[in-house]
Amino acid sequence: MTFSNGGAVVVPDHAIVADGLTKRYGDELAVDDLSLSVPPGTVYGFLGPNGAGKTTTMRMLVTLTEPAAGSAAVAGVPITDRPQLTRQIGYLPANPPVFDELTAWEHLRHVARLHGISDDVADERIEGLLDRFDLRADADRRIESYSTGMTKKVGIIATLFHDPDVVFLDEPTSGLDPRAARTVRDTIAELVTREMTVFLSTHILPIVDELADTVGVINDGRLVAEASPEKLKARADESPDLESAFLAVTDERDPSSTEQPKADGSNPTATGVRTDG
Amino acid sequence: MPSRTRGRESADGRVLGDRVPSLRQTWELTRVDLLRGYRWVRQQDFWLAFTVLMGILSVFFLLETYAAAKTVGSTLATGAAPPAWLVMATSVLWVFLTVLLVGDGLGSNGDLDHDGHYLTIRPAADVVGGKLLAAAAKFSVYTIGLGVAAAAGLIAGTGSPLPVLGIAVAAAIIPATAAAVGYPIGFALKGFIRRSKNLQRLTTVLGVGLGIAYVTLSVTGELLTVVDRLQPVLESAPLAWMGHLAVATTPGAAVDMTDVLVLLVLAPIVVVGGTILSVSAARYAWLAEGAPSTDSEEGPLPTAPESQLDAIFDVSCRAPATRGVASTTLRRAVRSPYQFVFVAPPLVAGIVFVEGAVTTGSVPWYVPWFVVWYGAWAAGAVLPLNPLGNQGAVLPTLLTSPARARHVVHGNVIAATIVGAPLTAAVAVGAGYLASSSAPVMAGLGVASVVAVTVSSIVATGLGSVFPRFEAISFDGSRQAVPPSKRAYSLFSLTLSLLVIAVAVVIDETARAIGAIVLSGWLPFGIEIGSQTLGAIASVVLLGGTIGIPIAYRVAISRIDAYHVQ
Known part of the structure; x- marks a missing residue:
């Protein structure tokens, strides 16, 4: 993974670096002083309860939303530089971003054009990915007639086919049948072998357990744990699995729980301070 | 039992x-x-x-x-x-x-x-x-x-x-x-x-x-x-x-x-x-609801789609991103035409004109100018007046792609003018013929149609990018369309009406004379306005409009490039 900066080719140490990212919606703090770093060619599993700030974090990292404070860089490009950054990333929101009125092929060709890819090159890549995701036979049907899973597949293909350096996937397997979910898992695993970095947000913990090199857990806007899956599982009290670990970590930070964390993070247990993985 | x-x-x-x-x-x-x-x-x-x-x-x-x-x-x-x-x-x-x-x-x-x-x-x-x-x-x-x-x-x-x-x-x-x-x-x-x-x-x-x-x-x-x-x-x-x-x-x-x-x-x-x-x-x-068609499973596998629309845009758009925005915008509008409902109300007046033309064989002098106004207004309001909102769920894809705002603006303007300009010109010149307009006026109508549609599309992207709207309106069940915001709609209608009236007053002597009479009747304190003065005022309005066009273009570019989802 490389990028050009003033003519010199630079290889960034980290594919994603965030430092003190903060986002407010009115008085509500959606993301609070979030810092993380993701090495290139790895999968970062991003977990958290509903409304914890996962999507807002991803939106800030892909320049869709401006942080109130803090900074970040993706593929070595600051998130304030959208024109440069968009050449390096792919983003799949939780709701597949597709035009229902178009056929899958038309939609993918549209996205290819947005990336400046010529139709000939795009069609070749689209054909291969449609085959891979078992969508080729339906590629000339309008997306409005597709099932949820088929629509999701179109969104995934549109996110990946321009070969970005870093991809942000928000719930990529929700709504997919087991076979399609397996295709997505295999695809993510293959992406990493091609030195692509994957920032993966999902509620399906076995996928994170299987694929992630590092797992970050966000709760109530704060990153409450960050470790390899094995180290995170070791923190679980009941049984050494990711679900128990997730419940334990997020429960520690639950504002309604009896043990309130200290704002300065001086109590490692209560704040779930990071375990370097 | x-x-x-x-x-x-x-x-x-x-x-x-x-x-x-x-x-x-x-x-x-x-x-x-x-x-x-x-x-x-x-x-x-x-x-x-x-x-x-x-x-x-x-x-x-x-x-x-x-x-x-x-x-x-x-x-x-x-x-x-x-x-x-x-x-x-x-x-x-x-x-x-x-x-x-x-x-x-x-x-x-x-x-x-x-x-x-x-x-x-x-x-x-x-x-x-x-x-x-x-x-x-x-x-x-x-x-x-x-x-x-x-x-x-x-x-x-x-x-x-x-x-x-x-x-x-x-x-x-x-x-x-x-x-x-x-x-x-x-x-x-x-x-x-x-x-x-x-x-x-x-x-x-x-x-x-x-x-x-x-x-x-x-x-x-x-x-x-x-x-x-x-x-x-x-x-x-x-x-x-x-x-x-x-x-x-x-x-x-x-x-x-x-x-x-x-x-x-x-x-x-x-x-x-x-x-x-x-x-x-x-x-x-x-119970008549059958299983979905399995035609696609029986036939050969689909290949890359080819369409005449793409062939036209291959010629008219250099950048792939502009071509993508233009062809997708037009294709969606044709396949889901509910967007056109928002520009339908003035057609009620059009029915009166058509009725008059059918029954009398002629139309009043102002009808061709109404056509120019309507063509330009509809072309601007139906698509370019909400360049961000029209993207719907695909907005994140657009904003996180290397496509820049100029591609979005060019794509919207091209999509609107490639259909709107020839259609407006044809109907306006036809109406001019029925209204017994002179040859110079008919030529003016043709040129004004093309210019008005193009200008209105540019102005619309400027106003629409400042006042985007994302909430859709339901028509029937799942059929939805995203209209322009009320502020964009009102400002655009007012701006365009002023510009088209100014063009009509500058080009058409009859419009100038009647405009002077009507304005003199409306103005307070017994102020009267001559046709020459009105022509001069209209020229100033046109000059302001001309200056406003590049401003609207720049505004659209800067707003779309810097747009953030909340």
């Missing part, structure tokens, strides 16, 4: 329950349907504004109804028979409502599984009952409005409150029987269409054909001829009984009460019979 008896009763009850709606459940489903409809309209600003506008327009119609009813009341008080036009108007109202209800039953409102969960809780008969009663209640807005105005007029004409009774009963019976007749026809038609692949393919063509036929009949005045042809039916039993019922309790009205009594007996039979028929017809339509 008590258990066997109970079993048979239960089976009989089940059979009856499958065919006849339960009154209690029908009422509950209707109540919820009306409540949902009320809340839906309240949240949809477009439909709320439309409802208010229709309400204001109907005030004039209702005042006319009141005045006519007052005269009729005075006449009936002398013992005269109800006038033939009154009876016919009531019959026309019934036929009108029945046709609308056939369409309603045919549409998604008439789908039994439209609210799918009901069918898992209650028998289909109850769902049908709820749909029929809700439809009758919704469409009774026509009979209630007209009924109140007519009753007030009759009371004023006769000096007695008794007319209210006949009007109220008629106002209830007309929509109830119209629903009981219209809905089963709509359901049955839907069943036929769903079972026939040929009819399914022809549905759009038939719909467009019916629409064109209706507009043609309207603008040529032949709709009244059709009504005249139907007069014998409309003035005869049983339709005429509706009119007799409406004035049955008006003092002095010479109405055959036998007709009224027969209608009062017949109406419940029609309602019950129509409801039972509706249950069978609705099931017939519902």
Whole structure:
């Protein structure tokens, strides 16, 4: 993974670096002083309860939303530089971003054009990915007639086919049948072998357990744990699995729980301070 | 054998329950349907504004109804028979409502599984009952409005409150029987269409054909001829009984009460019979839903699509991103044309012009300029006026792609002008020919059309990017469209009107002269304005507009490039 900066080719140490990212919606703090770093060619599993700030974090990292404070860089490009950054990333929101009125092929060709890819090159890549995701036979049907899973597949293909350096996937397997979910898992695993970095947000913990090199857990806007899956599982009290670990970590930070964390993070247990993985 | 008896009763009850709606459940489903409809309209600003506008327009119609009813009341008080036009108007109202209800039953409102969960809780008969009663209640807005105005007029004409009774009963019976007749026809038609692949393919063509036929009949005045042809039916039993019922309790009205009594007996039979028929017809339509077509599995695998639209944009757009935005924008507009509803209102005036052109063979001098204004306004308002909102769920993809704002602006402007400019120019020049415009004016119309459409699209992207709107408006079930924001819509309409008027004043001597006269009449303190002064002012407006175009372009670029999702 490389990028050009003033003519010199630079290889960034980290594919994603965030430092003190903060986002407010009115008085509500959606993301609070979030810092993380993701090495290139790895999968970062991003977990958290509903409304914890996962999507807002991803939106800030892909320049869709401006942080109130803090900074970040993706593929070595600051998130304030959208024109440069968009050449390096792919983003799949939780709701597949597709035009229902178009056929899958038309939609993918549209996205290819947005990336400046010529139709000939795009069609070749689209054909291969449609085959891979078992969508080729339906590629000339309008997306409005597709099932949820088929629509999701179109969104995934549109996110990946321009070969970005870093991809942000928000719930990529929700709504997919087991076979399609397996295709997505295999695809993510293959992406990493091609030195692509994957920032993966999902509620399906076995996928994170299987694929992630590092797992970050966000709760109530704060990153409450960050470790390899094995180290995170070791923190679980009941049984050494990711679900128990997730419940334990997020429960520690639950504002309604009896043990309130200290704002300065001086109590490692209560704040779930990071375990370097 | 008590258990066997109970079993048979239960089976009989089940059979009856499958065919006849339960009154209690029908009422509950209707109540919820009306409540949902009320809340839906309240949240949809477009439909709320439309409802208010229709309400204001109907005030004039209702005042006319009141005045006519007052005269009729005075006449009936002398013992005269109800006038033939009154009876016919009531019959026309019934036929009108029945046709609308056939369409309603045919549409998604008439789908039994439209609210799918009901069918898992209650028998289909109850769902049908709820749909029929809700439809009758919704469409009774026509009979209630007209009924109140007519009753007030009759009371004023006769000096007695008794007319209210006949009007109220008629106002209830007309929509109830119209629903009981219209809905089963709509359901049955839907069943036929769903079972026939040929009819399914022809549905759009038939719909467009019916629409064109209706507009043609309207603008040529032949709709009244059709009504005249139907007069014998409309003035005869049983339709005429509706009119007799409406004035049955008006003092002095010479109405055959036998007709009224027969209608009062017949109406419940029609309602019950129509409801039972509706249950069978609705099931017939519902069960016609087949498995999705498997054509794609049988044929060869699809290859990269080729279209003439892409071929055109290959020539006109250099950047792939511009080509992508332009072709996708146009393709979506054609496949989901609900966006065009937002630019339809001025066409009402267009119908008047077309009617005049058909009947007299000529059009007033200002009509070609109206065409230029409308073409430019519609081309700008239908697509470029909401460049961000039109992206819908795909906005994140656009913003996180290397495509820049200039590609979005160029794509929108090209999509609007490639269709809007030639269409506007052709219609404007044609109208200019009918208006006996001079050759220079006709040439001016052609040039002005192309320039106006292009300029309006650029101005629209500027205003639309400052005031984006993302909330969609529902038309029917899942059919939605995102209109421009109210601020963008108003500002754009005002700006474009000023510019087109300024062009007309500068180019057309007649427009200049008439404009000066009209303005002199409107201006306060006796200020008068000469045609030369008006021409100079128009030139200044045009100059301002000319300067504003690049500003609008720059604004659009900077707004879209810097746009962040909240």
